[in-house]
Amino acid sequence: xxxxxxxLSTILTTTVLILxxxxxxxxxxxxxxxxxxxxxxxxxxxxxxxxxxxxREKHGPGGNHDSILDYANTAVMIEALxxxxxxxxxxxxxxxGLRWWWEKAPLYDDDLRRSIAHRDRKDYVxxxxxxxxxxxxxxxxIQRGPWQIVIGKQxxxxxxxxxxxxxxxxxxxxxxxxxxxxxxxxxxxxxxxMIRTFYQSELPGNLLFEFIFNPGDYRGTLLPYxxxxxxxxxxxxxxxxxxxxxxxxxxxxxxxxRDHHGWNxxxxxxxxxxxxxxxxxIDWTLLYWNHKSDGAVTADPAAVSAxxxxxxxxxxxxMFLGGSVNPGDWPSTRVFKYKRYQTIGGTAxxxxxxxxxxxxxxxxxxxxxxxxxxxxRGSSQALYDExxxxxxxxxxxxxxxxxxxxxxxxxxxxxxxxxISLTYFWEKVFNHDHDLVLDDRxxxxxxxxxxxxxxxxxxxxxxxxxxxxxxxxxxxxxxxxMAVPVFTYVFPSDFLGGGMRVDIxxxxxGRQKHKIIGNDxxxxxxxxxxxxxxx
Amino acid sequence: MISFKKICGMLTAVSLxxxxxxxxxxxxxxxxxxTAEELVEVREWEKIWVGKKIDAGNIDxxxxxxxxxxTGMIKNPEKWGAPPEGxxxxxxxxxxxxxxxxxxxATQKYASIVKKPDADxxxxxxxxxxxxxFPKPQNGLExxxxxxxxxxxxAAHYRRYSPNINPKSRTDRMxxxxxxxxxxxxxxxxxxxxxxxxNKKGYRRAFFTHMYKPxxxxxxxxxxxxxxxxxxxxxxxxxxxxxxxxxxxxxSQKTDSIDGTDLIYDDEYFWDGQIIRNNxxxxxxxxxxxxRHTDMKKTTRQPGQGLVNGLTYERCNLLVVEAxxxxxxxxxxxxxxxxxxESYLILWTEIYDENGRFxxxxxxxxxxxxxxxxDKKHFIVGTCFPDFVRIHSGLSNQQHFFEPEISNPxxxxxxxxxxxxxxxx
Numbered sequence: 001x002x003x004x005x006x007x008l009s010t011i012l013t014t015t016v017l018i019l020x021x022x023x024x025x026x027x028x029x030x031x032x033x034x035x036x037x038x039x040x041x042x043x044x045x046x047x048x049x050x051x052x053x054x055x056r057e058k059h060g061p062g063g064n065h066d067s068i069l070d071y072a073n074t075a076v077m078i079e080a081l082x083x084x085x086x087x088x089x090x091x092x093x094x095x096x097g098l099r100w101w102w103e104k105a106p107l108y109d110d111d112l113r114r115s116i117a118h119r120d121r122k123d124y125v126x127x128x129x130x131x132x133x134x135x136x137x138x139x140x141x142i143q144r145g146p147w148q149i150v151i152g153k154q155x156x157x158x159x160x161x162x163x164x165x166x167x168x169x170x171x172x173x174x175x176x177x178x179x180x181x182x183x184x185x186x187x188x189x190x191x192x193x194m195i196r197t198f199y200q201s202e203l204p205g206n207l208l209f210e211f212i213f214n215p216g217d218y219r220g221t222l223l224p225y226x227x228x229x230x231x232x233x234x235x236x237x238x239x240x241x242x243x244x245x246x247x248x249x250x251x252x253x254x255x256x257x258r259d260h261h262g263w264n265x266x267x268x269x270x271x272x273x274x275x276x277x278x279x280x281x282i283d284w285t286l287l288y289w290n291h292k293s294d295g296a297v298t299a300d301p302a303a304v305s306a307x308x309x310x311x312x313x314x315x316x317x318x319m320f321l322g323g324s325v326n327p328g329d330w331p332s333t334r335v336f337k338y339k340r341y342q343t344i345g346g347t348a349x350x351x352x353x354x355x356x357x358x359x360x361x362x363x364x365x366x367x368x369x370x371x372x373x374x375x376x377r378g379s380s381q382a383l384y385d386e387x388x389x390x391x392x393x394x395x396x397x398x399x400x401x402x403x404x405x406x407x408x409x410x411x412x413x414x415x416x417x418x419x420i421s422l423t424y425f426w427e428k429v430f431n432h433d434h435d436l437v438l439d440d441r442x443x444x445x446x447x448x449x450x451x452x453x454x455x456x457x458x459x460x461x462x463x464x465x466x467x468x469x470x471x472x473x474x475x476x477x478x479x480x481x482m483a484v485p486v487f488t489y490v491f492p493s494d495f496l497g498g499g500m501r502v503d504i505x506x507x508x509x510g511r512q513k514h515k516i517i518g519n520d521x522x523x524x525x526x527x528x529x530x531x532x533x534x535x
Numbered sequence: 536m537i538s539f540k541k542i543c544g545m546l547t548a549v550s551l552x553x554x555x556x557x558x559x560x561x562x563x564x565x566x567x568x569x570t571a572e573e574l575v576e577v578r579e580w581e582k583i584w585v586g587k588k589i590d591a592g593n594i595d596x597x598x599x600x601x602x603x604x605x606t607g608m609i610k611n612p613e614k615w616g617a618p619p620e621g622x623x624x625x626x627x628x629x630x631x632x633x634x635x636x637x638x639x640x641a642t643q644k645y646a647s648i649v650k651k652p653d654a655d656x657x658x659x660x661x662x663x664x665x666x667x668x669f670p671k672p673q674n675g676l677e678x679x680x681x682x683x684x685x686x687x688x689x690a691a692h693y694r695r696y697s698p699n700i701n702p703k704s705r706t707d708r709m710x711x712x713x714x715x716x717x718x719x720x721x722x723x724x725x726x727x728x729x730x731x732x733x734n735k736k737g738y739r740r741a742f743f744t745h746m747y748k749p750x751x752x753x754x755x756x757x758x759x760x761x762x763x764x765x766x767x768x769x770x771x772x773x774x775x776x777x778x779x780x781x782x783x784x785x786x787s788q789k790t791d792s793i794d795g796t797d798l799i800y801d802d803e804y805f806w807d808g809q810i811i812r813n814n815x816x817x818x819x820x821x822x823x824x825x826x827r828h829t830d831m832k833k834t835t836r837q838p839g840q841g842l843v844n845g846l847t848y849e850r851c852n853l854l855v856v857e858a859x860x861x862x863x864x865x866x867x868x869x870x871x872x873x874x875x876x877e878s879y880l881i882l883w884t885e886i887y888d889e890n891g892r893f894x895x896x897x898x899x900x901x902x903x904x905x906x907x908x909x910d911k912k913h914f915i916v917g918t919c920f921p922d923f924v925r926i927h928s929g930l931s932n933q934q935h936f937f938e939p940e941i942s943n944p945x946x947x948x949x950x951x952x953x954x955x956x957x958x959x960x
Contacts, residue, residue: 029753040753062859088945091958113760141958148954157779184777198953208954278955283783353768357787401791403866413925417791463927464699464708465795466751490749492706493698493953494838498749534750 029535040079044532047071048229048507052475052525057233064234070526071229072104074179076284077136077187079408091143094426095152095193099137099176100127105229113229115234117243117250120225124176132219137191148198153191156212158287159363160347162456163473164425166363166395167287167345170212170272172294174222179230181454182470182484192270193217205277218261218268220338221294227251232520240326242315251311252304252329258298259336268292272343284348290345295440296336297371298386303335337386339371344530358392360422361397366390370387374435378445383437390430397423404459416460426451451476465490479512482521487530496533503530565634565642566668566876568852574629578848581628590623591694598856600824600850602873602885604923606894607844614926615841616702624846630828632877632903634667634777635688635910636768637723641666645729656811662739662763665721665729667879674869675815675856682960683730683810683873686740688722688912688941691716698838699796700928710796711748717741717948718720720763724908731948739763741951742803750910752779752794757784758951759800765809774956781956790866797929804915805897806883813870818855823922824848825882825899831917831934841921841928843860846900851875853882865889869892873889875901888924895922906942 029040048071059066074172077099084092103125106113110529116124127133131153139152159168163181171189173180176302180186194214201207224231226249233249241446243251272289314327345365352358369388376382382504401417409415429436432448453474461468467490486505491498506526569577589597591610598606608614612621635673636644645664652658656676660670668684669677692715718829719738720730742759746752754776771784788806789800803809826846834843853873860867870890873883878901886895900917916939921928933939949955 002746029842047636088947120767143958155779160780160782186777186779200952253849302572322704341805351783351785353786357785359783359785391870401785412926414791415797415922417787459796460792462926463701464794465701488709490823492701493709494839498707498709501751534753 004470006301012300017357024025031178036080036083040080040535041076041530044073044075044077044530046075046396047529048526049529050524050526052523054233055116056165056522060112061149064111065109066111067109069105069108070112070524072108074102074104075098075177079137089144089179094139095141096138098134099136102126103177103228110258115227116225117246117254119226119254120228120250124225124228132190136467142468146200148200148203150196151194151515153192153193154196155186156194156196157185158285158347159361160349160422161397161454162397162421162471163454164363165286165424166319166393166425169287169289169343169345169346169365171287171342172219172221175224175230176222176228177224177230181482184372189221190220194270203275203375205279207275209273210276211273212271213220213304214266214268214270215264216265218264218292218338219255219294220296222259222466223253223295224255225429225459229524229526230521239319240315241318242311242313243324248308248311252307255307255330256336259296259334261292261338279393282348284346286346287344288342289345290340292338292340293371296305296338298337298339298373299383300337300360301383301385303331304335304383307331307335335515341370341388342368342370355476356400359399363397363398364392364394366392372429373437374433375437376435378435378437380437380439384435387436389432389436391427392430393425393427395423395425412461413463414460419458421456423454423456424451425454442475442480448476449477481510483508484528497535499534501532501534503531503532505530543819549663565639565670567631568850568876570628573852575658577629579783580850581626584626588623589626589748590621590686591674594695594715597824600822602883602896603798604885605883608921611703614702615928616705616837616839617842618840619846622840623840624825624842624848625793627828627847627849632827632875632913633911634878635724635730635906635908635912637908637910641723641729642670643709646670651846652680658767662720662730665723672854675817675858676810678854678856678879679806679810679813679815679858680815682806682881684721685879686718686721686723687716687914688906688908689718689722690943690946691893691914691939691941692943692946693933693939694936695949696932698930700841700930701837702841702926702928705837706727707838712793713745715743715946715950717743717946717951719948722907724875724910724912728860736760737763737767738948738951739946746794749794756939756956758956760951761809761867762927763778765811769808770811772953772956778837779957781953785935797927798920799866802897804922805871805884805899813858813860816857816859816872819856820855820876821873822850822852823883825851825873825875826898826917827851827875827913829881829900829902829916829933830867831900834858834917834932836930838866841930842919843917843930847878851882852945867894880913880915883934892922896923904939904941906945907940908942910942912941914941 008337029038031038047200050070052209057063057065072175077414079097082094106116106125107119122128133474134155137153137155138448139150141150156170157168158170159166169190173188192214194212199209199210216370217257226232227234230250240450274285274287276285281410311327314325318325343365348362350360352360368390371386374381374385374387399421401419402415427429428496429448434446452473452475474481486503489502491500507526507528509524511522538583555941556565569574591612594606594609609622613796645666650659651663668680672678672681686895694713697710699710701706718740719734722728740761744757746755757773759769759771768786773782773784781792782915792799812844825848827849829847836843854876856872856874858872869887869890871885875882880899881903884897897920899915901913902916903911904935908913916933918931
């Protein structure tokens, strides 16, 4: 009965939200106050239905699913732009973005709900903090002549690639509800409070100077919660119960979040800049970014050991005493470290006429003194030290538009070309030794190099009514791969104002059996069902 | 001593001698659709037809004045998503379209010094002249250059309400784009004329597009810079708002359809590229009915209707030019242009695929609109672009949101920059 009510309330919520924002079909956005205030956004209902599951995950003692519904998310995003002044001399605009979500899978699936740690579940189901979770951006943008200054919470895009983040180094990711390749970068990047200035020069190459200063708003990468769709699995043990429904990852993850610095004007400042130009038919950028790492790049080995022991001890006690034994509070000493380092990098883009007019992108970074952990034989389970190393990463992307055979165009009623891009990424750690822990960077143990290839395809079908998008990648060294085909149906304009889309797709993940690094997403193949209304 | 009477007599004589020159300057002939005798015949024809509603029942009587495919559309309204009353339009009398004062003056000043196109079709002093380069064109290339020198008022701003139409399912999918066009050279309406003084890069013309629909392209923006050097490719940059990325678009994209439409980038104005990319053959004149004084606000259509109702057509003796792209792998095998000899806008075009089979027929709806310089300019206010192979259509209405702004002196060249693409919208 409760689930029926929940199901109906989901339908009702989505419908009300869509109707609320349905407006005159000729307008793409809501315009108020003589066009000074423009509002747009989306309402999105996303479901992932698992087609693959490990036996231990399935319904039963210790299982953490009683259905294949692994993700059922209602998300709303609203962006508003208010133009205070816009004339020949000056433009002043205010921009703000808000998001809200309701993750319902733990409500539909009792086993899933019981598998997610209580604190994590509260953060996972609804946004809990206005600044961290709901406010995506809020800034004032002032333009006067060649100068532009943007002050406030912002998302910055410095990269051009489809899946890899090479030159896109400014904003940390929020991976709690999505990942690159399946969700747009904009939906999984966290805004940062900063001051950003531009100067458009008239120097040769149309040089555009950009400078960013973050006075101390530190935000780490938000990792997915254990047992949720994107997070590591939690296999419960009937006797081993350290705390209330909390796996080891969740225990460590909570401590990672507690070790984040948060706002700190003295320590957490970040700064950098970028120069963009056009020379010899190449659009290029050069960047510098002095920043703290987005993730916990190192950990104090002794402190990690003590933290893990605290959890295991509680679990062992529970086995002897029965019931659940709380491991207690997290220690106040800092276990995970978020250290400062520097990144230089750049992008270059050109078109090569003699190669079918293909567009070529080069992106690179050079991380100076990146902090890394050392573990025995590169294992993150046996940490013993921390070091700093330089790391070089390079990506090359080629993009083309291919006219498909006439029979295809006539059968599928399209004249749109197939949009295709292929990216090769290569990374090397300098001064490497076999104990460096690099598995989170997709390095094979004791290997200083990793490389990967990713593919993006897009084809319009039946005029503009259907769209096929495919994203896939393969990491050569660790054998991990991903393939995500999605068909999108675009509803006609006379249906609720024309902004309605339905996505039907699938996510496939895997790894080569002989490779020893596990893939968190392995056995998580899913059907994607998504209804979105954009206004 | 010369008497006052003698002086008056000499001045009168000089004035009489100069009179033809002065008169010639103000009445330079920029081409008319009809000679005086032809116009008499047209007026006789109009006595029968003006004001009449034309539909499937009587289109055959005037089918000679339309491309065959268009007559087919009117005769098969159900195939093109028409309402129960079918597809219809009205006949109105021919009205001469005059060039703007600036266009006349520039033609008078420069036409005589325009160099003849060389073997590659290039005019050596292309960027130094303005107006109509060939007031009395002798061949297809000269007609094409007259079309090319129509600067749409030096600066133009309009917004397109553009349904992508599926007549079979009677549905629309909307595309909505705002355009700004700007000329660095060949300027005739706004000072400085004929060229902006600072133009080191050699820009000729630019287009800036702001997309509102389809929804996934909301606030996506793009600009295209065309150079005076006819052999240089356009520079095209796209800011894709969903991903906040700036991408340079490849030249190969010019023959790809614009997102949300069936049009390719080259289809704007029925040709949007360097003139030397095609070979042209003048095929003579064809007396046709064309939409030259249409108010799009008075037209009607229902969702899925491939052609609007309530258009007005008038007789016009159009110049027929065949344009074949020099690239043997070009998406179209041939375009046939029907060019207005008074304004050099292309009013009809028939498009054939690479195997020579008829594929598309586009038509521009035009009107004479006031410019912001106090003149009047023949301007495109709508376009229909049906595809006869896939029975699909598209419409563009430039008067849906606001009247096109022509020759706005406040429109500046500095909007065609990467930093402007990233501006907060």
